[in-house]
Amino acid sequence: MPYLHRTPKLLQRSLWTSWFRGIALVSLFWSLACPNLGVKAYTLHRIVLDAGHGGHDSGCKGRGSLEKVVTLEITRKVADQLRKRIPGLQVHLTRNEDKFIELHERAGIANRLNADLFVSIHCNSGGAKAHGTETFTQGLHVTGANLNVAKRENSTVLMESNYLEQYDGFNPNDPTAHIIFELFQSAYRTQSLELARLIERKFVHHTGRHSRGVKQAGFLVLYRTTMPAVLVETGFLTHDEEEQFMRSEQGQNKLSLSIAEAIELYHHQNNP
Numbered sequence: 001m002p003y004l005h006r007t008p009k010l011l012q013r014s015l016w017t018s019w020f021r022g023i024a025l026v027s028l029f030w031s032l033a034c035p036n037l038g039v040k041a042y043t044l045h046r047i048v049l050d051a052g053h054g055g056h057d058s059g060c061k062g063r064g065s066l067e068k069v070v071t072l073e074i075t076r077k078v079a080d081q082l083r084k085r086i087p088g089l090q091v092h093l094t095r096n097e098d099k100f101i102e103l104h105e106r107a108g109i110a111n112r113l114n115a116d117l118f119v120s121i122h123c124n125s126g127g128a129k130a131h132g133t134e135t136f137t138q139g140l141h142v143t144g145a146n147l148n149v150a151k152r153e154n155s156t157v158l159m160e161s162n163y164l165e166q167y168d169g170f171n172p173n174d175p176t177a178h179i180i181f182e183l184f185q186s187a188y189r190t191q192s193l194e195l196a197r198l199i200e201r202k203f204v205h206h207t208g209r210h211s212r213g214v215k216q217a218g219f220l221v222l223y224r225t226t227m228p229a230v231l232v233e234t235g236f237l238t239h240d241e242e243e244q245f246m247r248s249e250q251g252q253n254k255l256s257l258s259i260a261e262a263i264e265l266y267h268h269q270n271n272p
Contacts, residue, residue, distance in 0.1 A: 044117060044267045046090040047082065048110040050221065051075035052122035055100025060125035062237035065247050067123040068098065074234060074252050074259075075121050081260030086267055107224040117195070117266075118229035119259065120221050123246060124236045131239040132210035133203045136231040137192040138223055139216025191228035195266045199232060202258035202265075207251070209235065209242070232259065 051072040053059035059067025072095070079091045092113055094106045101109075110118045124134070196214040204211050222229045234255050235242040245251035 043271055044089065046092070046113055046115045047117040047119065047263065048092045048094060048113060048115040049075050049079055050094040050106050050118065050120040052120055054095050054098055057100050060123055060237050062243035063240065065237055065243055067237060070123050070237070070246050071121050072098070074256050077252055077256030078259045081256055082263060085260060085264045103221045104224060106221050111226050115227050117263070118225045118227055120231045122231060122233050124233040125238050126236055128238060130236050131242050132212040133200060133235055134212035134215055134233045135196040135199045136215050136217055136219065137189065137196050138219060138229065139189065188228040192230055195228060195262065196230045198262035198266055199230065199259055202262045206258045207254045
């Protein structure tokens, strides 16, 4: 809307919000009226694993660890597990080194590869007592806690030079900006929720750690993907015990095994 720069700031915000609400309503209408429109028949031949953060974006911090380092170690181990468990599965990583990749490009990699699944792996941050795993799909900010996680992960865009252009004017510092996600629903919502539930179940089984459950929120790294997609928070680096677990070889092996087994089970359920 090129005329927005000539309108008062309050009106700009109102028009911007109304515009996205309109798009979201149309999107919602078509997803309900034509649930299979544009959705490819599902198989699992190719998966993209995304190690959160990287480069000058360290992510959250523990007493002696950085999210970008822990997520890369876990993601590499998930990739190794999957290659052993699902013969013929093509496994791609958005990054295999300490490198900054813009959020839209992470989804772009998966889209260009025509991937069948996208899994973004992260570590969480909170108060000293906050602990546990949680797995997110794209959806509504049902609670303030969910919104806070999305805001923290989405704040990475501030490190990108042209984020306003890349994300349709989205500004994470604008309190109304997250309205963009209020009504958007992924065409692959059911499949994403299915995988998220399996991952949380496996976390409990293999690690014995507390599961905070499956949740929905608006993540920039997920909203442009054209396949089932989840964002996994493997634990809180701000919790001393969990940080030690996630930094350890044993902990990383158990977390990666949980994610890989969940994907393997998901594969068998959807490819009988």
